[in-house]
Amino acid sequence: MNTEALSRQFAAELDRLPRSAEAAARRAAAFEAFSAAGFPTRRDEQWRYTDLKPISTAELDFAPPPPSTELVSRVAESLDQAGFDEATSRLVFIDGCYCDTLSRTTAAAGISLASLASCSEADLPVHAHAPFDGHPLATLNAAFARDGALIAAEDGARTTAPIELVFVAGGRSGLAAHPRIVIDLGQGAEVTLIQHLLDLEPGRGWFNAVTEIVQAPGSHLTLYRLQDHGTRQFHTALMRAELAEDAKLNCGYFDLGGRLVRNDFDVRLAGPGAEADLNGLFLASSGQHTDNHIRMDHIAPRTRSAESFRGIIGDRGHGVFNGKVVVHRDAQHIDARQSSDNLLLADNAEIDTKPELEIYADDVKCSHGATIGELDDDQLFYLRARGLADEEARNLLTFAFANTVLERVALPELRELVAARVAARLPNGATAGGTR
Amino acid sequence: MLTIENLHVSVEEREILKGLDLSVNAGEVHAIMGPNGSGKSTLAQVLAGKDNYNVTQGRVLYRGEDLLEMEPEERARRGVFLAFQYPTEIPGVNNAYLLKAALNARREADGEQPVDAFEFMRLIRSRMELMNISKEFLNRSVNEGFSGGEKKRNEILQMLVLEPSLAILDETDSGLDVDALKIVAAGVNSLRSADRAMVLVTHYERLLELIVPDHVHVLSDGRIVKSGDHELARELDARGYDWVQQEAASA
Numbered sequence: 001m002n003t004e005a006l007s008r009q010f011a012a013e014l015d016r017l018p019r020s021a022e023a024a025a026r027r028a029a030a031f032e033a034f035s036a037a038g039f040p041t042r043r044d045e046q047w048r049y050t051d052l053k054p055i056s057t058a059e060l061d062f063a064p065p066p067p068s069t070e071l072v073s074r075v076a077e078s079l080d081q082a083g084f085d086e087a088t089s090r091l092v093f094i095d096g097c098y099c100d101t102l103s104r105t106t107a108a109a110g111i112s113l114a115s116l117a118s119c120s121e122a123d124l125p126v127h128a129h130a131p132f133d134g135h136p137l138a139t140l141n142a143a144f145a146r147d148g149a150l151i152a153a154e155d156g157a158r159t160t161a162p163i164e165l166v167f168v169a170g171g172r173s174g175l176a177a178h179p180r181i182v183i184d185l186g187q188g189a190e191v192t193l194i195q196h197l198l199d200l201e202p203g204r205g206w207f208n209a210v211t212e213i214v215q216a217p218g219s220h221l222t223l224y225r226l227q228d229h230g231t232r233q234f235h236t237a238l239m240r241a242e243l244a245e246d247a248k249l250n251c252g253y254f255d256l257g258g259r260l261v262r263n264d265f266d267v268r269l270a271g272p273g274a275e276a277d278l279n280g281l282f283l284a285s286s287g288q289h290t291d292n293h294i295r296m297d298h299i300a301p302r303t304r305s306a307e308s309f310r311g312i313i314g315d316r317g318h319g320v321f322n323g324k325v326v327v328h329r330d331a332q333h334i335d336a337r338q339s340s341d342n343l344l345l346a347d348n349a350e351i352d353t354k355p356e357l358e359i360y361a362d363d364v365k366c367s368h369g370a371t372i373g374e375l376d377d378d379q380l381f382y383l384r385a386r387g388l389a390d391e392e393a394r395n396l397l398t399f400a401f402a403n404t405v406l407e408r409v410a411l412p413e414l415r416e417l418v419a420a421r422v423a424a425r426l427p428n429g430a431t432a433g434g435t436r
Numbered sequence: 437m438l439t440i441e442n443l444h445v446s447v448e449e450r451e452i453l454k455g456l457d458l459s460v461n462a463g464e465v466h467a468i469m470g471p472n473g474s475g476k477s478t479l480a481q482v483l484a485g486k487d488n489y490n491v492t493q494g495r496v497l498y499r500g501e502d503l504l505e506m507e508p509e510e511r512a513r514r515g516v517f518l519a520f521q522y523p524t525e526i527p528g529v530n531n532a533y534l535l536k537a538a539l540n541a542r543r544e545a546d547g548e549q550p551v552d553a554f555e556f557m558r559l560i561r562s563r564m565e566l567m568n569i570s571k572e573f574l575n576r577s578v579n580e581g582f583s584g585g586e587k588k589r590n591e592i593l594q595m596l597v598l599e600p601s602l603a604i605l606d607e608t609d610s611g612l613d614v615d616a617l618k619i620v621a622a623g624v625n626s627l628r629s630a631d632r633a634m635v636l637v638t639h640y641e642r643l644l645e646l647i648v649p650d651h652v653h654v655l656s657d658g659r660i661v662k663s664g665d666h667e668l669a670r671e672l673d674a675r676g677y678d679w680v681q682q683e684a685a686s687a
Contacts, residue, residue, distance in 0.1 A: 382524040382578075385484050386534060386594065387512035387541030396537075400528025400577075 001060060003035055010143060013063040017146065020121060026129060030142035033131070040136050049320040049352045050262050050291040055234050060206055062144050064175040067094040071170050071200075076102055078200055079166065089113055090164040091149045095205070096177025098147045102166075110157025111191065116180055117147040124150065125184045127214050127242070135264060138238040141178040141210045148180030148209075153189035155216070162192040162224075162411060167209075169233060171201035181211040185219035185247075194414060195225040199257070202230035213241035213249070217271060220248045224414060228421055229257035231288055238264040245271030245300075252409055253292075254418050255282035256425050261290040269296070269303035278307045281405040283425055285314025285345070294323040296336065304335040310405050311342040312398060312426075313349040323368070324356040331361045338368035343375070343401045345394075395426050437462045437499060437602055437633040438483075444493035445475075445482055452478045454658035455494070460602075463630040467644055467669060468637045470655035471677045476637045477521055479655070480606040483635075484518035485511050498602065512538070513545035517600030519591040521607040521637075525579040531590070532574040535560065535597055542598055563596040566626065568619050584611035592623040603627070604635045609643035621646030641673035654680050 010031050014024060039056040040047040067075070075094055079102065084090070091113065092102035098115035107113045116124070128150075132138035149165050167179060185191055197207065207229075215221055221241075229235060235258040241249055255261050267276045282290040296305045311319035321340035340353045355368035375397050383393035402422050409415040438460040445453040452475045460466050470476050482489045483496065485508030496503040498516060506514070526534075539559075540550040551559065564571070567589045579587050588608055595603055605624065609617055624647050628634070636647060644652070644666060652669045654662040656677065661684035662668065672680070 376524075378524045379526050381486055381508060382520065382526065383529075383534070384508040385512055385518055385520075386538035386598075387509050387545075388537055389509050389541075390507070392537070393509075396529055396533075397526070400526065403528040 001056065001058065009062045013144060023121060027143050030139050034136055034140045034143060037136055054260055055206055059174060060176040061174055062176045064095050066097045067170055072099055072101065075168050075200055088161060088164055090166060091115060092166045093179060094168050095170045095172060095175050096146060096179050107163060108158060108160045110154035111159055112152045113163060114150045115147055116150050116182065119150055125182060125214060127212055128182045135238050137208055137236050138210045141180065141208050144178040145180040150182045151191065151193060152184040153186055153191050155186035156188045157186065158190040159192050162194045164194045164196065166196045169199045169203055169205055169229065171199065171203040173203045173205060176206040176208065179209045183213045183221065185215045185221055187216040188218040190220040192222040197227045197229055199230040199233065202232055204232040206234040209237040211239040215243045215247035215249065217245040217247060222250045224252045226418055227255045227257060231257055231259055231286060233258050234260045236262045238266065240266040242268045242270055243274035243276065246273040247271060249276040251278045253280040255290050256421055259288060263292050265294040267296050268299055269305065270299045272300045272302045274300060275304045279405055279408050280309040281402055282319060283312050284317030284319050287316045289318045291320035296325045298327045298331045298334045298336060301332045306337045308339045310402065311351060312402060313342060313344050313351055315346040315348065317349050319351040321353040325366060327359040327361050327364050329360040332363040334361065334364045336366045340370045342372045343398065344372060398426055399423055439497040442494035443496060445478055446490045446492055447488065452658055456659055458660060460633045460635060462633055464651065465628065465634045465636065465647065465649045466651045466653065467649040468635060468653050468655050469669060469672055474655045475658045476655055477606055480518055480604050480637050483604055484508060513542055515601030517595050517598055517603045519595055519605040519608050523579045523587040523591055527577045527580045529578050530575055531578055534578050535594060538594065539597055560597055563593055567593045567623055569593055585616040588612055588620055592620050596623055596627060602633050606637045607639060609638055609640060618646065641669045644669045656681050656684055
């Protein structure tokens, strides 16, 4: 898509959005910032292993028409079949458009859940307007974001059941959606959130999301994301979080689908005692490309972070892990761990893994490790010597590799769902069965 | 049950088994003894179907069929079981899953229905008690973090569940203390029957005091150089292997 076409789309979209002059100016500034630099290329160090050309050269509609009532009812039916419980607090979006009839905004006391477009600007936390320096795609999101979710928890509020955000691609090809998720946790608040991303039917579009998280002291956020798109979608997302004293963030990202996937994580441990755990699992085969790109800033002393990502890479699959830990000056007593473990299932499977450390303090415990391996011959033989067919044994071992990440999912139902989806997508075909 | 004729096996161009003959009938327990490096473990691995061993001559018949032509899983499904000398750790695959999958693979081959969860538990409970294995064990990953003794007891538990026709036990006694050895022996003895054969590969005689073999063979330099009964094992224990090797050399 050339810049001119993008500008025309932006101008049209800006006119459509009923927003204050201030908001319009922010959008225009974001669009200008994006246009000045354009899509990042592989010459940019941050994008060395991920080529955005498939997205930048695609003809995409950045202002898709809202879903028809017919599409909405098909989505309703498919969510029903997939076992989504009606009683759950949930926001449903179709091709980036909020769908009121499929959503339920009632949540636990002190928790508010709303579509961003339905909020008055005064309701939005200040950080919802922060610029995204260094994240060109997030800047593009800031220009085009129409809607998204606001999850706000008052001091001490707790979710009694996970809140769900469901983003459905409706099968209309060529659409680009730029959803925005704003999460604002008050002191000591505890929230569990699950994001589901799925395709109603296989289509090719672009989902470019931004999740903005601000956590007050002592708050806990557990954030799961099951990206279960078809294998033709483009998916890019920035998750940016700022944690105050003793706040805890725990993420589980499962990337099973998508043609080209790039997840940026930008976590700032700004208060003493803050902790972040990022766990990820991705499957990449048949030409899929998945890139996890992390920047973890230890700004305050006594902060802890752990990143653990596992990739299962099959035929023509390409995985990338780039994890950077920055320990700021005077941020003492830091514990930072990174691991990237990868299983290659085909000769033409590829992984680039690059852990980085930048340390400006002296009392620091940092570790990083990367492993790249194939299935273990002795384990395969042991299973076959017990009567398991070669392919079954391979699937079981592949699943076992994934399972160490799944075991960290604290919600049994979600764990089972992710396990079943992983098993269904394993490169060797048939399901591997569970181990727990 | 098992007939091995003139078996020659090499690993990376080096010949380990040099014309081994052995015949094992149903109902019999054979012990294969021999010094380190004589080829005992190679024999066990070849019978189970490990692929980096090269059979250059000879044949192995299992119930009249060519065993060496079968994939490892086919051997297992037809009732060949190897208790590994060094059982492999498999993180992320739990014991219950493997036991059930192995049992159902064997049942399927016999034309039987797979077991359900209830029947499976009923089936394994008494066997776990016999092997002194607790219930929590079922949810642990296969052999992961197990002590040497636990690994060996787990092998025997699998054997008890799968009820093989031909069991090959590769140094199952190594690394076991007296109590664990008794448990393992009790497990093995409980499976002795007229329609089942066992081959115990061992370095030491002490296991054979608890599982009394019908035949004892001495493997030396890739061949069986002497065969006898339990008395031979006792003699080896008292006198070592040198005299047998000298006898073989002078013959």
